Amino acid sequence: MPPRIAWLRYGAAMFSMTAVSKRYGPGFALGPIDLALAPASTTALIGPSGAGKSTILRLLLGLDWPDAGEVRFDGAPLRRADLLSTRRRIGYVIQEGGLFPHLNCAANVGLLARTLGWSPARITERSRELAERCQLPVDALARYPAELSGGQRQRVGLIRALMLDPPALLLDEPLGALDPIVRHDLQAQMRELFATLGKTVVLVTHDVAEAAFLADRLVLMRDGAIIQQGSARDLLDAPAEPFVRPFMTAQRSLKVSA
Numbered sequence: 001m002p003p004r005i006a007w008l009r010y011g012a013a014m015f016s017m018t019a020v021s022k023r024y025g026p027g028f029a030l031g032p033i034d035l036a037l038a039p040a041s042t043t044a045l046i047g048p049s050g051a052g053k054s055t056i057l058r059l060l061l062g063l064d065w066p067d068a069g070e071v072r073f074d075g076a077p078l079r080r081a082d083l084l085s086t087r088r089r090i091g092y093v094i095q096e097g098g099l100f101p102h103l104n105c106a107a108n109v110g111l112l113a114r115t116l117g118w119s120p121a122r123i124t125e126r127s128r129e130l131a132e133r134c135q136l137p138v139d140a141l142a143r144y145p146a147e148l149s150g151g152q153r154q155r156v157g158l159i160r161a162l163m164l165d166p167p168a169l170l171l172d173e174p175l176g177a178l179d180p181i182v183r184h185d186l187q188a189q190m191r192e193l194f195a196t197l198g199k200t201v202v203l204v205t206h207d208v209a210e211a212a213f214l215a216d217r218l219v220l221m222r223d224g225a226i227i228q229q230g231s232a233r234d235l236l237d238a239p240a241e242p243f244v245r246p247f248m249t250a251q252r253s254l255k256v257s258a
């Protein structure tokens with residue numbers, strides 16, 4: 001923990017946003033947002049629907065641009081001219097994996113590496129290594145996305161995002177479409193993966209328990225603003241606003257009568 005704080009103090013955040021704002025028509029205004037994410041940290045963006053969580057991910061990835069303020073990645077401002085090389089250094093996973101349906105999974109995960117001139121042998125070797133790490137049966141790579149289960153598709157999406165060994169991973173509701181048992185298993189595997197790979201991870205989830213399980217820092221948003229940042233314990237013990245505690249504890253736990 002102390003090294004992370006030191007990194008941030010010296011301005012070496014992996015991602016940062018300074019006074020970033022973004023407006024979509026008259027209905028939604030994000031920011032101004034200030035955010036600094038330390039290398040190798042895992043951050044979960046949480047908050048009600050429409051709070052601006054996915055917008056933050058898109059701004060970090062350069063899929064969208066702020067109206068004002070600056071987004072930096074790995075020490076440099078995000079610039080349209082460098083976008084392709086920047087995107088190769090940030091893995092991005094969306095719900096259901098975002099795979100191309102007309103390509104088999106091996107082709108999906110190897111697409112970018114192939115355009116970068118990797119040899120077929122190197123692509124196969126890397127795909128197999130990642131399949132093992134992500135607990136995907138290697139023969140699943142030969143199938144089309146529609147022939148896999150939701151959990152397997154999500155693993156393929158993760159393998160694709162990790163293919164070029166990027167220092168950062170952005171995950172937008174990666175487990176949102178999965179049934180509870182598969183989701184539970186994948187949460188545990190992802191936590192293990194994040195701990196061993198040392199990537200800077202930013203994920204969006206609607207599930208507060210999942211956020212607390214996977215991330216060392218939660219960023220709670222509402223109406224385009226960051227309401228509070230900290231550990232789940234910080235948010236529960238010292239809520240910055242009356243809204244924080246009910247939001248954190250809103251999810252139902254199972255109660256059955258005898």
Ligand SMILES: Nc1ncnc2c1ncn2[C@@H]1O[C@H](COP(=O)(O)OP(=O)(O)OP(=O)(O)O)[C@@H](O)[C@H]1O
Pocket residue numbers: 024025027028047048049050051052053054055056204
């Ligand atoms: N390209 C766009 N054009 C217009 N409005 C947009 C665009 N992208 C997002 N918005 C609006 O910005 C607001 C924030 O959207 P965003 O997807 O970031 O929220 P979110 O917190 O991720 O929500 P959810 O949890 O429902 O996915 C919403 O009101 C949305 O309708």
